[in-house]
Amino acid sequence: MAEEYDEEFGELGLVIGDLNIPSRASDLPPQFKDLLVPNKVQYVFCTGNVGNRETTDWLKTLSGNTHFVKGDFDEAKDIPETKIIQIGSWKLALVHGHQIVPAGDDESLYAFLKEMEADVLITGYTGVAKVSAVEKKYIINPGSVTGGFNGQQTSIPSFLILEFKKEKIQVFIYTLDGEVKIDKQELPLQK
């Protein structure tokens, strides 16, 4: 009975970050703001560089479990650099990514993930949404939800929704390129 329950409907997590409001963007694109309403996801994983207090507060309204890690522009003193979260059979590691050199490099990120002994690394910093599989682990990046990340140019706004099941994660990649586009990817659990 409990087994069915876990398998059928997965818990949902929002992966979002690099907002930089108001320094690099005034708000989320309206098409995204429209979709991101409270009580749909059980978790929010924020990769960092949120910006102002109001935006942090808004993120906290989306679910009862929000997890923040420190980006290079986050000033608050009480946010950790990294976080480990267990969701069912999945162990997640959360880090902004500015600490890892070279930036966005899969090999270095994998080394970090292995050190954390986690299955999935959620990271930001690059401003580009990406889902990659390395060895038996996964590295996922929601990009920047406002398109205003800390690089030289703006990027395509994006974020992720993860559906956690026992044996896999279903990833929904939301990008805004004129209109909202949704791509899907399945990540089977490999231990």
Added chain:
Amino acid sequence: MDSLFSLEYLIQQLNTKPIAGNTRSSIEKFLEILDKPKINLNELKKLSNLGVPDDIKGLRSLVWKLLLGYLPVDRTKWNSTIRTNIEIYEQFCNDLIKSKLQKQMTESNEYEDQENKQNKNQDHPLNKSQQSIWKSFFDDQVIWEEVEKDTVRTRAELSFFVSPTQIPNKYPVYFRTQCRRERRLAKDYEHRHYDVLTRILFIYAKLNPAIRYVQGMNELLAPLYYVFYSDTNELFLQSVESDAFFCFTIFMADAKDSFLRALDDSQDGIKSKMNNLNTLLRIHEIEIWDNLQKQGIHPQFYSLRWIMLYLTQEFELHGVFILWDSILSHSNKNEYLLFLCLSIIKELKPSLLLDDFTDIMEGLQQVGKIQVEKILQIVSQIYQHN
């Protein structure tokens, strides 16, 4: 030739239990009326108006089902009625309590055309479109959560509704509400009475989208469910959930106008009902009416809950049963209810003539101390029905 439904389970209790003299003769009168191939409903109503003895387990359950018109007066049809309704209710549950996957599967079987295939592939958790399976699932979850918030604390003064039930848990629930998450963390996988209430009210909400679920409906379901669960007849124990669902639906036909916001100002709505009570008060007890007016005590301060919830919140459960014996015996339940309220007001007369707003409001809180039998006595003197 259909067989007559056997009342042996009632008669046997009468023969084996030690029961006081006048209760015994009351029960015998009930059995006399019930032990006929075709039951005289008028006679049954007259008798149950005075209260149904609960020394015999299952008597009240049977009487209520007859008074509500759920069971036909033809005793040969009882078996088939119950069994058919078990099946219908089961069908409702299978159709309406669906997981995302199940919704996807049924939908894909119905519509195989290109457009819908495309829609299905583009569906995602944040989809707001009406065709979205995610949206449909989330909408259901919202209803379930609304219902569950109330059912978990139904009649909190008793341990009954939070206790495990013998009713088999046939329908897995895939909703992720706060309550279910907490139970899962605590490893509580028991099927409890309030889970059954939740399911019944959820099905009702899905089948009646114009009213959905409104807080308080759980209080109207609770007495029906409790009484039916206390039955000792095998067939009725099997059908507790479906019987409760259908009887609740019948009862709601009279009760639902109070819950519909849209009707608040109409002549069927709750405001009008409160005004009608106030008018009755003016006619029958001008002294009280006058003083309440003077002290600024409006009908909605005291009578809203009485009327909307059929007095279920004013007395402990056993008292509610006796009042409902009487209410269910009347064809015009809503009119009779107002006279019951009037009787309560009459009984509270001394405090309602006081000179102070706070004192009067305190007096109105003492309803629960009144003996239910006294209320029935008073109402029998003032209510003349055709």
